[in-house]
Amino acid sequence: MRTAVRQAPRAALIALVLLVVVWLALKGSKDGTTFLQVTLNGLSIGGLFFVVAAGFTLIFGLMRVVNMAHGSLYLFGGYLAYKAQASWFHGAASQFSLTAGNKVSVASFVVPLIYATVVIGLVGLVIQQVLLRWNQGQELRQALITIAVSVIFADQLLAHYGGIAQTINQPTSWPLSVTVGSFHYPFFRLAVVLGSAVVIGVLLYLLIKRTRFGMIVRAGVDDRAMLSAMGVNVQVVFAAAFFIGSALAGFAGVLGGAVLSVQPGYDTQLLLDALIVVIVGGMGSLGGAAIGAVLLGLVQSYSAIYLKFGSTDLTNYAILLTFILVIVVLAVRPLGLFGRPA
């Protein structure tokens, strides 16, 4: 009886997954092109989620710091790149000038991208060195500190950049879409967002599994005190990890600013997405972040399109499916799919 009760969530999960797969297969067989489109949408937005969540989970895995200001760093990165593009490359940031034939050079996208990534990495580093370094180990206090930082950031970003949604322009010399046969898909989403997510994932994997730095990081995740006792300067490793994690948030902010937009509220939106990704995938696990990001992206994009049954349109309730995803995973694995006890 007890085991039956224990197994109930697992059985429910398997049944649910089967149901979803069958349902999607039915939808896919009806209209293949739309299905492919929706799937790629989910994967590319999942790629964005992955870049944000990877930084979040890297910082948490090593330092046990839940950086609640991660979403603010994402948004700040977007604004920095937007401003840089507008003021350094004349005309590039005016959306209306595009139709008049104005060119957006590759440099006017790449330079702000690098600039925002580096600056946000440094901002994160400053936050860590000034506010977090001296109360290491007090997880909740650190979470509260970063919450305070995020409150201040949200207000300051609103004051400095205003409340209007802005877009970072994509280079005009890049193709608009990728075409396979009769199927078109936006080039930027596929190649730049999804591509850079894959590249970042692979690079992080290599960094963590193949380099001396990664070896130290992995050792630090398992036993910080012992690593420190063996003569490794843990503080430098922490600082580097915080820089990389924050820089990833800034990088994602620029991509998000080009694909979606830069506007107040996206800080909490992306923080929520990153939280769900790591709750589902398991805190501190890079593979978990990848799985969680893909799952979240697909759930969001499928539920936004396919929650229509005959004439009843339930797409308004799409957010409930995200909720169900979180609940189901937590019920079966409280630490997430790839989570390990600290």
Add this chain to the structure above:
Amino acid sequence: MSAAARIGAAGAALRRARPTTPAAAGGWAVLAVIGVLLLLAPAIGPNVWVSQVLTQALWLGIAAVSLTFLSRYGGMISLGQVAIYGIAGFAMANVVHTINSEGGLNLGWTPWLGVLFGIAVAVFIAFLYGAVASRSYGIYFLMTTLALSLLVFYFFGQVTQLSGFGGVRDVSHPGFLGDTLTNGTPLFYVCLGASAGVYLLLRYVVRTPFGIALQGIRDDPPRMASLGYNVPLHRTLAFTLGAFVASIAGILSVWYNTQIAPGNIGIGQTLAVLIVAVIGGLSRLEGAWIGALAYTLIEWYSRSWTPTVGNWLGPGQFNTIIGIVFLLIVLLSPDGLIGIWQRLRTRVGPLLGGSPPAAPEAGRAEEAEPKQTGVSTADGSSSSEVQEA
């Protein structure tokens, strides 16, 4: 351990937890004085002060005390309290009569039935979510409940059938409150009564066998589990009790605002309740109302005080100010204003020849004081590490 032995042990703990030391009596005396002053407030203070500042501080304090209770006695810092009060508020606002019938289902139930329904729905959903979330601890619990808050916010933002386009407005309330916009005194007394009731309820609960077991679970979950206590169930029930308290705040907030919109339960409000609880001090239940008063005063008066410094600071930038206050409190005094007060008494008290403040601390020692003070205790793992060390 058999059930009888467990009850026996808990009973012993309960007897120990009921000291009638002079210090405890002094504490009650202070509370009684504050209570009387508040009862007389409408006669003494200016009308705006009572109907706006104090009323908001009272219901915000109820929302915050649900968090303080969970943190102090259950070791769970929950960011889901605003989601729960939002569910209660929206559930009530949808079923009762709304005057202009703008948004919401407008089913036309009587206000009191709506109150019961709102609280019941919120408590039920919180019980279900708590059953899942109670298995995660410390920072994981914080994130899981933050996810709840954000999801509820986006849910009501998207489902306009339930939230209307600009929220559910002109929600009707029980008749004896009268017109809350012109005369806030009845609502003030309702908030005062609810605050007193919630405070006494929580003080009572933490001294019951359930409350004692909950504190044991806060300090060392594996040990309590091995003693035969159902750890997830205790945590779930604590979360549900917190939800009940939060849903009362939700009802009161709707009456205070006369409406509820998704914006009322957004991330800003979630953080506001956290900020209130932390500013006041998570170490004592009273801190919630102290924090709420401080928060409301800053919110109320910062507009006229704040100087304009370029883009950085201006009358509209209340959030920057409260964020900085919050940051300073977390950095300098994790016990909040109550912690500052207690430290002042330790330093200054003896100089003035007052009673040494060690006495009240000793009086409360049986309440199973956490090993460390303040925010860090709320984390189960760190406090158990301290024990083992």
